[in-house]
Amino acid sequence: MINILLADYRNPAHAIVLVELLDAYARDPAGGGTALAPEVKQGLPAALAARPQAFSVLAFDGDMPVGLVNCIEGFSTFVCRPLVNVHDVVVVASHRGQRITQRMLGRVAQEASARGACKLTMEVLSGNQSALRAYEREGFAAYQLDPAFGAAVFLQKTL
Numbered sequence: 001m002i003n004i005l006l007a008d009y010r011n012p013a014h015a016i017v018l019v020e021l022l023d024a025y026a027r028d029p030a031g032g033g034t035a036l037a038p039e040v041k042q043g044l045p046a047a048l049a050a051r052p053q054a055f056s057v058l059a060f061d062g063d064m065p066v067g068l069v070n071c072i073e074g075f076s077t078f079v080c081r082p083l084v085n086v087h088d089v090v091v092v093a094s095h096r097g098q099r100i101t102q103r104m105l106g107r108v109a110q111e112a113s114a115r116g117a118c119k120l121t122m123e124v125l126s127g128n129q130s131a132l133r134a135y136e137r138e139g140f141a142a143y144q145l146d147p148a149f150g151a152a153v154f155l156q157k158t159l
Contacts, residue, residue, distance in 0.1 A: 002066070002100060004107045007056035015045035018056055021068040025090040030128055057107045059091070059100050066095040069104045071111070076118050084112040086122035089131070101134045123154040 007014045019041050025031040036044075048054045051072075059067030070088040075081075086108060091100050105120075112120055122140060124131050142151040 001062070002095075002098070002103065003060045004067075004103050005058055005060075006107070006111060007058045007068075009045045009049035009054075009056070014058060017058060017065040018048075018068060018070075019044055021058075021065055021090045021092070022070070022088060024092070025068075025088060030125065030131075055111055057104045057111070059095075059104055061095060065092075067091045067100045067104050069108055071108055073115060073117070074121075079118045081118040082112075082115055083119050083121055084108065084115070084117045086120055089122075096130075101131075102138060105135075105138050 007018055009015060009018070019036070022044070023036045023041060026034060026036050048056065048070075053073035055071050055073075057067075057069040057071075058065060068088065068090040069086060072085050072087055074083050074085055076083045086105070089101060089104070109120065120140070122135065124135060126132075144151045
């Protein structure tokens, strides 16, 4: 049976699982193909615990960790309310296709609503069709303010 729960970053078992799942995702081509740096593995749970705007959802099949969603709260100036960015979504290969993402995103939506958030946001690689389908089933869609300006595009600048 799949159990979905909020991670407790100060719980050593949750901290280990979070880092292991995120590292597996980072090593996958969809996550960039490079393992997390040792200092990231060591420091991530404490760094997240120090940020009240961060929360994570874990999925377990019995005792086996099978999924992770990391979220960071932001703020919408247009509606003067928090928003929640879904930053990482991980489901281990053995459990894909079982709608674990759907259940984890449902728990994310519950937590976001409890925080007063107006929306969930996320970015996804355009070639990750299975993820796009899963997110669209959950109501995620590209957005635009005025069709004349087109859809929003996610950009980044490394510092």
